[in-house]
Amino acid sequence: MEELKVTPWEVSGELNEASYSKLVKKFGVELITSKLLERIEKIAKGKLHPFLSKKIFFAHRDLNLILDDYENGKSFYLYTGRGPSGKMHIGHLLPFTFTKWLQDTFDVHLLIQITDDEKYLIKSTRTKKEIEHVAEENILDILSLGFDPKKTHIIKDYDNAKELYYYATDVAKHTTMSTIKAVFGVTDSDNIGKVFFPSMQIVPSFLLSAISGKNLRCLIPYAIDQDPYFRISRDVLPKLGYYKPSSIISKFLPALQGNSGKMSSSVEESAIFLDDSEQTVKKKLMKYAFSGGRDTLEEQRKYGANPDIDFSFNVYSFIENDERKVQSVYDDYKSGKLLSGEMKALAADSINLFLNQLRQNREKVKNHLSEYMFNPNDFVGHRM
């Protein structure tokens, strides 16, 4: 079996519960306990996000410190990001959807970093111009989720190089080559941009503290492949006089074919892309989606399906907000009342509805892009 490898630049090997447990140990993160969930639920006035209750967001670092401070009236900010490597798929929306919920629940500022430089330096054959185009498209996709323009700030690495580079040199000064080699697997034949780039992704985890002159906590949502950056961030930030950043970490949305790999842009048939047509979504689900159903219609009617491992049911449950509807589909599918093909059709309809809504939002956001762009002056002098 292929060896499990999870780095920001490569994810391979089988992804199942056992591999996530291995990663938790290897990366030294903690599982989100029911006690932490109770605290979040209380702040969210009884409405826990399904990604938390379903343990899609399953691990963390120092989330308790964020909650301690928040309960004592001290705010924090959120930070997440996207590397504009190409079209976005629905898996990429997992952290952003959840981040929006966190922003709405805690009413806090959010930095979204677009690492166009990363995508130029690492694993890409695209020109800078092409990457800039992808970045613009990705930004619209992200903003179509409905982030609050007053509290959401997009940082594009090339455009905001002045602020980022200034502080990245502080990170670089406190990070050794052996750390970068050990954490990212950088080798002698890699370009030197790969060695420096992690400093750029670490900066937003203290940027608002640095600019405002006020030590602020930062909570970073991401899928577990991004963890290596923030492990280094936790070593470096105290040396610069800032809090270690906190993280809230998710599993991957699996490939359509099941749980052997993550949904990935580089494998067309593993993913549902945000610009897939209604027909393509239907076709992909019918042809590729891993089913928890039985082999024959008779068996399905008699024994029912296993919705928990069924791709279509899982995606349906992420998108559908009405918990009662989700439960009733779960029960029908499990009891054999609903067949696999019907489950796939239901999921395709709800994905298409969701994507159509995003497309409409995207058009509206186009005229407001400038409102979302990071401006350091907004944060100078404690204005948070």
Ligand code: TYM
């Ligand atoms: P990128 O563009 O590879 O991924 C963007 C975000 O999506 C997560 N992700 C997934 N989540 C669920 N299921 C999947 N199949 C899946 N594939 C990717 C990633 O973990 C990430 O959270 N270098 C980063 C950009 C970045 C960033 C950050 C990400 C800059 N600063 C801070 C998170 C937090 C990147 O290339 O992400």
